[in-house]
Amino acid sequence: MPDIDLDDPASYSSLDPDDMYRRVNDLAVQMADAWALSQAMALPEDLGRVQNVVVAGMGGSAIGGSLLEAYAAADMPIPISVWRGYGLPQYVNRRSLVIIASYSGNTEETLSAMNEAHSRGSRLIAVTTGGRVLQQATDWSVPTLTFSYDAQPRATLGYLFTPLVGIVARLGFLPDQEALMREAIARVRSVRNEWSGEVPRTQNPAKQMARAAFGKVVVVYGSEFLAAVARRWKTQVNENSKQWAFFEEFSELNHNAIVGYGYPSNLSERMQVFVLDSPQLSHRIRLRMQVTGRLMDQFGVPHQTVSGSGTGRLAQIFTLISLGDYVSYYLALLNGADPTEIKPIDFLKTELSRTQ
Template identity: 45%
Template sequence: MTNPSLDDPQVFKRYDPEGMMNHLHRLPQLCQQAWQMALDFKLPPDYADIDKVLVLGMGGSAIGGDLAASLAQAEARLPIIVCRGYELPGFTDAKTLVIASSYSGNTEETLASFEQALKTGAKKLAITTGGRLKDLAQERGIPIFSFDYQAPPRAALPFSLLPILCFLYRLGLISDKSPAVAETVPLLEGLSSRIDETVPQSQNRAKQLARRLYNRLPVVYGAGITAEVARRWKTQLNENSKAWAFHEVFPELNHNAVVGYQFPEELASRIVVVLLHSALLAERTQLRYLITGQLLERAGVSYQTIDGEGQSPLSQVMSLVLFGDYVSYYLAILYKTDPSPVKAIDFLKQQLTKG
């Protein structure tokens, strides 16, 4: 059976009834909106008196913290840590800013760790659309960055990333990212116009890569500011495309993963490695990309390099994020599956309620 044509408008109507494509179109403007909302948000002055930032979250909400931490790493004077799970780290104290990020406000792992944080002297902030998290924060007078955007949590990424970056800036921890946002928004609009559903596959790199990944196992490599983008690609391929996918990070992968290219031999022809590259990466890291490509060729493993766009780290990261979102969307269409629902997660949550 042949898979769908990515140049047929009717295909998108058939397999995307909930309109995931609309969220991809809106991502650039959502970045602008989320940044402005965060600039206008009232932060308590004493929140600057901290020595660490702890982001609580899972899935599409946690990835914003991951990306923010990677973007802030080069200049932040304190650690920014993302906590995925039920347990609050033991180092949480009065010098900690705890940011609980949950799109729905009902993520059970995030709620469990946030409720533990309520028993500490930590400074606290919630990012959510509502749910139990918003109720808990309101009851205790904790600042709430509340937004109203109806979408799967992973499609609301700007609201879990840009506010954290903005708060770090306003607390004096990193430089003002307004110029980077001003560069990133039109750059993303331009990128989207080159890879959206109206651009034919012959001229559309995102559609071409999706074709290449069809019926293959994607493994995504990143480094530095692209390391967490690789995680984003992996999770988007899982949730949008309903496909197996994995990610690895330089330079660590050069100390183990490259040795594993040999067996099982039959996998070599079934894997496609995607290397997420940025011209801003360290020179030695970029050399590792080239040498790793040689090792992949020697092992008979197909690979492709995708470069970030723009001058700022934010534009490099977000251009790679958006490109990956489009690839995962097109791959879902090729698999004739709706990119929006996550039925396996829904089943898991239902079963957990019985436990």
Template identity: 35%
Template sequence: MDSETSDRYMQGLLDDQSLYPSIDVSGLRDRLFRLPGQCIEAWSKTKLLQVNIDSREIKNVVIIGMGGSAIAGDLLIDMASAQKTVPISVVRDFSLPMKIDSSTLVVACSYSGQTEETLALYDEAASYGAKFLVIGSGGALVSKAESKNEMILTVDLASEPRSAVAYSLVLLLGALSRLGIISVDGDDVRDSVAFLTATVNGLKEDVSYETNLAKQLATNCLSKSPVIYGGGIFTGMARRWKTQINENSKSWAFYETIPELLHNSIEAYASDHNDEKFIILLRPSIGDDRLLSRYDILGKMLSEYEIPFQTIEGDSHSMLSQILNMLALGDYVSYYLALVRGVDPAPNPVINRAKSFNE
């Protein structure tokens, strides 16, 4: 099947509205569509947070979590880096790799509240006298925090943990803004969500393939191994796209960060297997000019080596707007890729099987 015939086939498939309920039986498409509303709800919730610590004592922030619960921390760090805040790091492990004390704010993120690694990190951090903010929907983690009268923000969503990333990100932004660690303007949040609403309206399943970028990108990823490139405010976003393709599409995907990949990964451009890859460059519209020049270099080199690629430009709005909109696009790309592969995007049977070995 040539590319033109393939595109017509994919267009007909993804524009057939009967496809969605037949494969997406839990209605993940509806949860994706509610993304803007989730952001508004999360922002409102942070206004009610009972701050019970002196933020002037905070010298560093450590976000602990796994999977989708940790991704929000990556996205937060990309925004915080532009503001030169106190050091913020994300830990995904069973134990802390650094010393912490009472001047450390530990943000424990677990949608279920039952994640083994996060609970272990929480207990260790507590033994060092760290201060806490807990984000979750319940479980042992929230119970521990309640018993110690720690700050808690609940995730009130009935969804997969990975579908709550935007909600968790806005909770993080609002909470750290209340603590004076990062600056977030309420008008920017409202404007960003308004723009996000327009983006989601242009990506949902009843929007034609001809104008739906997510459907087109999903088609380009089919029968390829997507490799996501991201730098600046899209450093964490590259990981997010990769993990969404893994979990939603049940497909291999990889990510690389700019400028680091120019010091190692590009040597693979000379290999004989370039036609098996599809490179997606997530390019922010704002950032260090030196970083943005690396995107230009990569575009030239990928063309020279005849490696299939596509550059996705961030919108011309704020950092928050770019992050939320690129998040939504990646979620929809992984969703449509699942549909064209004929797999239900919501369940994660292999992940659940791995967890069962620890029971």
């Protein structure tokens, strides 16, 4: 373990020259700004007559779509899905709304999806900072939410999830979300006072969880509206902490993953499972969580159950996202890793750019 004192925020810059810590702290600021932008953007009324919604994006730009799908699917009267890849699924047509989410505006898979949507006559909305997505959206008169925030895409989640909630609500696919979003923003501001660097480790759950995950393979369990939050935790540990991590979903994991606890027999002590819980999850799912916890105890698998803050599902989602961001940040420091750089992804993009 490197010589880093998590209780001394002034020391963070030695491993964090690009100040990822500020971006982690900024989540509520991003949310408030993005919500205002989503309420101010012009949306044609006939967009409310589409028959399905697809959010197209990759990586940190796509996770907002997954969070929206998990949050809204139970309440939306039409299907919603997320597309991570080139082109689009066959069912997308003139009666589809395709939301293009790309922080840079230059992600090749997302541009492919945008072009395919345009060629099929699908309705389009774009969320981006610029690039070719903005250029094409301007050329095609596509309603576009643009924002300016200098960070890695994964560190702009407030801008890539919050407006999606506002857009689908304004189109009539969700009830009014104003009060729920205001609660979520207030709760994220509040929990920052519990998880920030100024709070000592003895009183800071995020630092304690990072210590528990140090040197371990991290596995995150979620369900229902928290399933995509588990995915977010997994990807943040991968990208921020430079560490192996996976996610699983209840109750599917009860039909396969739990059978794999036995072998390799010496691996259990090298695992750390985090279970994302909420009083708003269904009774049977929460019962499965409890029984699965007992199974993990039997197999000696370290695990911890964590819950979000707030009464609304949005507040639960956003506060658990914030907690995962802090955990992954502190874990990066414990690993002696720069939480911002993504050298393997940069390498991959360079190699792919040589062959168009």
